[in-house]
Amino acid sequence: MTRIEIEKREINASQEVVFSYLSDFNNYKELMPDSVSDWQSTTDHCSFKIQGLARITMRVSERIPQSSIFIKSEGEGPFDFTLTMHIDPHDSSSFARMIFEAEINMFMRMMVEKPLGSFFGYLSKQLQHKFA
Numbered sequence: 001m002t003r004i005e006i007e008k009r010e011i012n013a014s015q016e017v018v019f020s021y022l023s024d025f026n027n028y029k030e031l032m033p034d035s036v037s038d039w040q041s042t043t044d045h046c047s048f049k050i051q052g053l054a055r056i057t058m059r060v061s062e063r064i065p066q067s068s069i070f071i072k073s074e075g076e077g078p079f080d081f082t083l084t085m086h087i088d089p090h091d092s093s094s095f096a097r098m099i100f101e102a103e104i105n106m107f108m109r110m111m112v113e114k115p116l117g118s119f120f121g122y123l124s125k126q127l128q129h130k131f132a
């Protein structure tokens with residue numbers, strides 16, 4: 001099992017605001033790096049292409065109000081994965097963290113682990129900047 005845990009970031013918004021924002025895939029487009037193209041989304045589904053990689057399709061599988069969002073891969077991506085977003089309250093702000101888990105063979109893991117860590121790290125930094 002490949003697990004990439006992105007460091008917890010303080011977000012200058014309440015837990016409720018961050019949860020609401022992350023609960024809608026339509027908001028994610030503004031967090032994406034320039035290497036993402038062909039973005040398509042609804043509230044619960046999104047798909048996009050990352051330069052040099054296959055098309056990624058995801059759907060929200062569960063929401064625990066104000067605290068967690070569970071996302072699963074869908075379709076013909078290179079491997080199945082889950083992405084969990086946790087939002088914790090902290091005074092008038094909140095903390096957000098992402099955990100990516102996938103069954104990836106050793107060869108592919110060597111190729112994708114660092115780029116995926118960078119990608120999810122970029123998303124968490126963009127979320128932090130969004131509410132700065």
